[in-house]
Amino acid sequence: MLGWALTFLVIAIIAGVLGFGGVAVVSAEIAQMIFFVFIVLFAVAMIARAVRGRPPL
Template identity: 55%
Template sequence: MLRWTVTFIILALIAGVFGFGGIAAGAASIAKILFFIFIVLFIVSLIRGNKRV
């Protein structure tokens, strides 16, 4: 999931350089959402991993 976030960030940067503002904003918002989902899943996996030990 972190790979998708990086992909959308790169897509947003490239679209912003070439002047596609709408596409850049959309890709940046998708990257932001995916990043937060990744962080939440990471924290949940840390908590669940500690309970099993």
């Protein structure tokens, strides 16, 4: 999932450099949304792991 966020970030940067403002904004928003979903899922996984008795990474 983090790979997808980085992919959309690269697309946004390339589109911004080439002058495609609309595409850059949409790609940046998608990258940001996917990144936050990744962070939330990572936190949930770490909490679930700690609750089961295993130490967090």
